[in-house]
Amino acid sequence: MHPRLPVSRVRLAVLLGALAMFGAFSIDTIFPAFPAMAADFRASKVAMQQTISVYLLAYAAMSLFHGPMSDAVGRRRVILGGVAVFVLASVGCALAPDLNTLLAFRVLQGLSAGVGLIVGRAVIRDCLDGEDAQRLMSQVTMIFGIAPAIAPIIGGWILGFADWPAIFWFLALFGAAIWLATARWLPETHPPARRRAFHPAQLWHGNLAMLRNRAFLRLALAGSFNFGALFLYISSAPAFVLDLLGLNEQQFAWFFVPTISGMMLGAYTSGRMAGRISGPRLARLGFAVCGLAVAVNVGYNLLVGAPAAPLAVLPMMLNAFGIALVFPILTLAILDMYPHQRGAASSLQAFIGLGFNALIAGLVSPLVSHGGLALALTAGGFTFLAWWLWFGYMRRHHVVPGPVAEAAALEPTERL
Structure with missing residues (x-):
C-alpha cells in the first residue's frame, strides 16, 4: 500500500467509483420510463427533458460548494451529508404526485448527487x-x-414488473447502501491541519481568480467540450434509441453497453500507460481517436441516412475510448495547479462541465435529436472545439502543469 493511502487502493477505487455513479444513475436509469412518466403527467417530450436539465443545473450550481466545503470541514463529512440528502430526494421523486413536484425533488437530487464525484477527485489527489x-x-x-x-x-x-416510481425507490436503496459503505470504509484524507475556512466571499474571489487563469479555463473547457460530444448522445438517448434506432424501452443496452465499454477500455488503457507515455502524448492520442470517431460518425450518417444498430453506435464507442484517455490528464493537471485548493478547483471544473451539460440537455438536444446527421455534426463541432482549446494550451505551456509549475500557472498575467 502507498504510504499516504489510508485504505487499500482496490477498496478506495471501488468506493470512489460507486460514489461517482450517482450522477449517471440519476440520469440514465429513468430514460426507459420517459414514455410512462409523460403519460402519467400528461407531459410532452420537451417537458420530460426538463427532468434532466433541472437536475444538471442544480448539480452544476452545488458543485461550486462541495469542494470548498470539503476543504473546510473534511472530505468524509461532506460526502456522508450529500449522500444522505440524495437518498431523501430519491424518496421524494418516488412519491411525487405531479411533474412540478418531481422537478422540485430532481433539483434536490442534483444538489446532492455530485458530492461523490467532486470530493472523490480531491480524495485521490490527497493520497497519491x-x-x-x-x-x-x-x-x-x-x-x-x-x-x-x-x-x-x-x-x-x-419497468418490466413495476411502475416508474420503483426506479426512484431503487435509487434510494442504492444511495443508502453507498452511505453505509462510506461510513464504514472511507477515512478522512484531509486532516484539520490542512483545512481552510469556508468564506463565501473568498470562494467568490477564488473562483474568479481561477477563471482568470487562462491555463485553467482552457483545460476546463477542453474537457467540457470533449465530453459534451458524448453527452449530447446520452442526453438524447430516448430520441436516439426509441425514435431514430427504432428500439424499445428494454433495448437501451444497444447504445449504452458499447459506448461505456469504450470508456472503460480507454480508462484501463490510460492506467496501463501511466508512467510509460507522457501526459501530453497520451492526451494527443486521445484527441486523435476522438477525431477519428467524428469522421466515422459523420461519414456513416451521410452514406446511410437512417441510422441502425449496431453500426450507428460504434462511433460513440470509439469516441468514449478517446475521451477516457484525455480526461485523467486534464483533471490531474487542473488539480495540480492549486495543490492547497484541490476541492475548490475540482468544484469549479465540475461546475463548468455540468453547466455545459445542462445546456446540451435543455437546449441543444431538443434542437438536433430529430436526425442522426444533425447529432453527428453537432458532436463533431464539440470535439473540434475541445481539440482547439487543448492545442492552444499546449502551444503556450508546452507541458501539463504539475506541482513544480504551480507558480507559473498562477501568474497574474494569465488573464483573459
Whole structure:
C-alpha cells in the first residue's frame, strides 16, 4: 500500500467509483420510463427533458460548494451529508404526485448527487501523486463507467414488473447502501491541519481568480467540450434509441453497453500507460481517436441516412475510448495547479462541465435529436472545439502543469 493511502487502493477505487455513479444513475436509469412518466403527467417530450436539465443545473450550481466545503470541514463529512440528502430526494421523486413536484425533488437530487464525484477527485489527489494518481483516477473512471451502461438496463428491467416510481425507490436503496459503505470504509484524507475556512466571499474571489487563469479555463473547457460530444448522445438517448434506432424501452443496452465499454477500455488503457507515455502524448492520442470517431460518425450518417444498430453506435464507442484517455490528464493537471485548493478547483471544473451539460440537455438536444446527421455534426463541432482549446494550451505551456509549475500557472498575467 502507498504510504499516504489510508485504505487499500482496490477498496478506495471501488468506493470512489460507486460514489461517482450517482450522477449517471440519476440520469440514465429513468430514460426507459420517459414514455410512462409523460403519460402519467400528461407531459410532452420537451417537458420530460426538463427532468434532466433541472437536475444538471442544480448539480452544476452545488458543485461550486462541495469542494470548498470539503476543504473546510473534511472530505468524509461532506460526502456522508450529500449522500444522505440524495437518498431523501430519491424518496421524494418516488412519491411525487405531479411533474412540478418531481422537478422540485430532481433539483434536490442534483444538489446532492455530485458530492461523490467532486470530493472523490480531491480524495485521490490527497493520497497519491503523479502516475499513481493517474492510475487510481483511471480505475475510478472504469468503475464509474459501469453506471451509464447498466443504469438504463436496470430501469428497463424495473419497468418490466413495476411502475416508474420503483426506479426512484431503487435509487434510494442504492444511495443508502453507498452511505453505509462510506461510513464504514472511507477515512478522512484531509486532516484539520490542512483545512481552510469556508468564506463565501473568498470562494467568490477564488473562483474568479481561477477563471482568470487562462491555463485553467482552457483545460476546463477542453474537457467540457470533449465530453459534451458524448453527452449530447446520452442526453438524447430516448430520441436516439426509441425514435431514430427504432428500439424499445428494454433495448437501451444497444447504445449504452458499447459506448461505456469504450470508456472503460480507454480508462484501463490510460492506467496501463501511466508512467510509460507522457501526459501530453497520451492526451494527443486521445484527441486523435476522438477525431477519428467524428469522421466515422459523420461519414456513416451521410452514406446511410437512417441510422441502425449496431453500426450507428460504434462511433460513440470509439469516441468514449478517446475521451477516457484525455480526461485523467486534464483533471490531474487542473488539480495540480492549486495543490492547497484541490476541492475548490475540482468544484469549479465540475461546475463548468455540468453547466455545459445542462445546456446540451435543455437546449441543444431538443434542437438536433430529430436526425442522426444533425447529432453527428453537432458532436463533431464539440470535439473540434475541445481539440482547439487543448492545442492552444499546449502551444503556450508546452507541458501539463504539475506541482513544480504551480507558480507559473498562477501568474497574474494569465488573464483573459
